[in-house]
Structures are given as structure tokens and as C-alpha cells.
Amino acid sequence: MDEDYFNELYERYFHRLYHVAYRITRDQQLAEDAVHETYIKAIKKIQCVEDSKKIGAWLSVIAARTAIDIIRKEKKSNVMSMEHIHLEASSLQTDHNVVENDVEASLFNQNLYKAIHQLSVHYQTILLLxxxxxxxxxxxxxxxxxxxxxxKTRLYRARQKLKILVNRLETA
Incomplete structure (x- = not known):
């Protein structure tokens, strides 16, 4: 492929692809990454495009799929345990007694895991996944x-049962 042709494609479609990626990622950096990855993929497969009038649409589809893949990777790398989420949320509180909050969070987490283990295996498995x-x-x-x-039904029921079990453990 001609380098000038590729540069022309880049200049012509960059903003279009950026907007496609940004609508999906809602993040400037991730959208730019998606556009750059789109062009890398396009270099490898440009010979597959039969109608040069459809290159913009073809690039847009690649950008959208790439942005979705990036979001999925981000979600998987940012998955936090329930304990981490709860501790993070409790650290945002402006209460002056930090030690007391940590103890409460620890007790809540203990109760949460006790409650999870009291659920049936079907509910435990789906909830933990x-x-x-x-x-x-x-x-x-x-x-x-x-x-x-x-x-979906088991998740709903597991959450309902979990609320009841945690409340029982906290009041005990």
C-alpha cells in the first residue's frame, strides 16, 4: 500500500472514526487508541476492500468494533472484588473516625462473605461470576x-436473599 494513500485516508477519516470510537468509549484517550488500532488493522486488510467508495464505512465498522474490544478489556482489567469496592466506598466518607470505619467495613465484608456462603450453590456461583x-x-x-x-432470575433472587442474610448478620 502507498504511504501517501494511507496518509490521505488517515486525514480524511480520522475525525469520523474518532467520533465513532468516542461515542462508544466516552473517553478521549481510549477513543484515540481505538482509532490508531483501527488504522493498524486497516493497513493489514485494506486489500480486502473491493469498492473504494466504501472505505469510510469499512473503517467506521472497524473503529466501532475496536472501541468495543477496548471497553471490554478495560472492564476486565478494572474488575474489583466486592471487598475492594466496599472499602473504596467507605474511604470516601468524610467521617473523622477512620479506624472505626475500617472496622465497620471489615465486619460488613465478613458478614457479606458469610451470607454469600449461606446461599445455595446455584446462587453463589452466579453471584460470584x-x-x-x-x-x-x-x-x-x-x-x-x-x-x-x-x-437473570437467579441473580435477582440471590441479591434479594443476600440482603436479608446480611441484615440478619448485622443485627445479630
Whole structure:
């Protein structure tokens, strides 16, 4: 491929691809990364495009898919344990007694894990896959070979039972 041709494509479609990626990522840096990865992918596959009038649309599809992939990678790398989320949330409190907050958070986490282990195996499995692994309902359904609606129902019921169990443990 001609370097001048590639530079022309870059100049012509950069803003379009950036807007496509930004609408998906909602982050300037991630959108720019998606556009750059789009061009890298395009260099490798440009010979596959039969109609040169469709290059813009072709690049837009690549940008959208690349942006989605980047978001998925970000979510997986940023998955936090329930304990970490709770400790982070409790650290945002402006209460002056930090030690007391840490003890309360620790007790809450202990109660939370006790409550989770009191759930049936079906509820435990789905809840932990969702919260700790960050999997979507369809991914859980595929992994466990069950219907997606079953996963949604079990997640709902697990959360309801978990609320009750945690409240019991905290008042005990």
C-alpha cells in the first residue's frame, strides 16, 4: 500500500472514526487508541476492500468494533472484588473516625462473605461470576450451559436473599 494513500485516508477519516470510537468509549484517550488500532488493522486488510467508495464505512465498522474490544478489556482489567469496592466506598466518607470505619467495613465484608456462603450453590456461583469476575449474564449462561433468563432470575433472587442474610448478620 502507498504511504501517501494511507496518509490521505488517515486525514480524511480520522475525525469520523474518532467520533465513532468516542461515542462508544466516552473517553478521549481510549477513543484515540481505538482509532490508531483501527488504522493498524486497516493497513493489514485494506486489500480486502473491493469498492473504494466504501472505505469510510469499512473503517467506521472497524473503529466501532475496536472501541468495543477496548471497553471490554478495560472492564476486565478494572474488575474489583466486592471487598475492594466496599472499602473504596467507605474511604470516601468524610467521617473523622477512620479506624472505626475500617472496622465497620471489615465486619460488613465478613458478614457479606458469610451470607454469600449461606446461599445455595446455584446462587453463589452466579453471584460470584457476576461480581468478582465481571461476567455478563449471557457469558454466565454460556459458561454454565443454562438459559440467560435463568441467570437473570437467579441473580435477582440471590441479591434479594443476600440482603436479608446480611441484615440478619448485622443485627445479630
Amino acid at each position: 457476576k461480581l468478582q469476575k465481571g461476567l455478563k449474564e449471557q457469558e454466565i449462561a454460556d459458561l454454565l450451559h443454562i438459559n440467560q433468563n435463568t441467570v
